[in-house]
Amino acid sequence: MNKKLLAVALATAALAVVPAAFAQSTTPTAQQGWYVAADAGYAALDKGPYDNGGIAGGVKGGYRFAINPETSLGVEVGYQYLGQVTARGLSSDTSGTKSQLRGTTAGLDLRYNLSPSWYGEVRGGAFYAQGQGLTDNVNPQQYLQFNRTQYYAGAGVGYNITPQWSAGLNYNYYNGTGRGVDLATNVYTVSAEYRF
Numbered sequence: 001m002n003k004k005l006l007a008v009a010l011a012t013a014a015l016a017v018v019p020a021a022f023a024q025s026t027t028p029t030a031q032q033g034w035y036v037a038a039d040a041g042y043a044a045l046d047k048g049p050y051d052n053g054g055i056a057g058g059v060k061g062g063y064r065f066a067i068n069p070e071t072s073l074g075v076e077v078g079y080q081y082l083g084q085v086t087a088r089g090l091s092s093d094t095s096g097t098k099s100q101l102r103g104t105t106a107g108l109d110l111r112y113n114l115s116p117s118w119y120g121e122v123r124g125g126a127f128y129a130q131g132q133g134l135t136d137n138v139n140p141q142q143y144l145q146f147n148r149t150q151y152y153a154g155a156g157v158g159y160n161i162t163p164q165w166s167a168g169l170n171y172n173y174y175n176g177t178g179r180g181v182d183l184a185t186n187v188y189t190v191s192a193e194y195r196f
Contacts, residue, residue: 029113030066034196035074037061039170041189043083043101047182048136050099054083056187060105064195074109080127080152082174082185087134097143099133101176101183105152117160121168124153129176129183136182146178156191166193 036059043056060078067073082101107125114120127150134140152175158168168191176183 028066028069029116030068030070030072031064031111031195032066032072034063035061035193037191037193039189039191041170041187043085044186044188045085045099045101045183046186047184049087049097049134049140050085050183051088052085054085056080056082056185056189058105058189062109064109064111070113072111074111076105076107076109076125078105079103080105080174080187082176082183082187085133085183087140097134099131099181099183101129101131101133101174101185103127103129103131103174103176107152113160118157119160119166119168120155120157122153122155123172124151126150127152127174127176129174129178131176131178131181131183133181133183135180137180142180144179144181146181148178150175150177154187158191158193164195166195167191168193 038059040057044053058080060076062074062076064072064074084098084100087097105127109123111119111121129150130147132145135142154172156168156170158166160166170189172187174185
């Protein structure tokens, strides 16, 4: 009988504690206002004649609207450099040829504050891709340039160091394709953001 009473008491205590542990702070944590950010990291390209990566980096800025006490929506524009990647394992006349991808972005950033210090976010929008590289076929022979509006999408987590500064870890996918050249790139970065 004592074991049953102990189990009921523990279950009752657990049910009382769990909601408190997951309850959000009553103090609003969503950011609102202008912000600028920069990121740097690694761009990985595994398409056609390319199977390696390079240094990537970018800048962006925008305005964030608080849509509830923990969530904000940012409208932003930016520029992203996605590095140069060398072709490998091809005939001598095309092996060593470098691709290049860069472009401007315009999109949305949805941020949710898990606590006053930690946040998670998802982002996406239009990517005006400017690229050059070998065509994506069995025996790439042509080196072409393209300008095409595509898309980007990503997610990240971060930490609010102060009310103005935060740092984060991010993953983004940039669809950089055009004219038979496939430079779709996965990018892993660290970022810093300043809010006005």
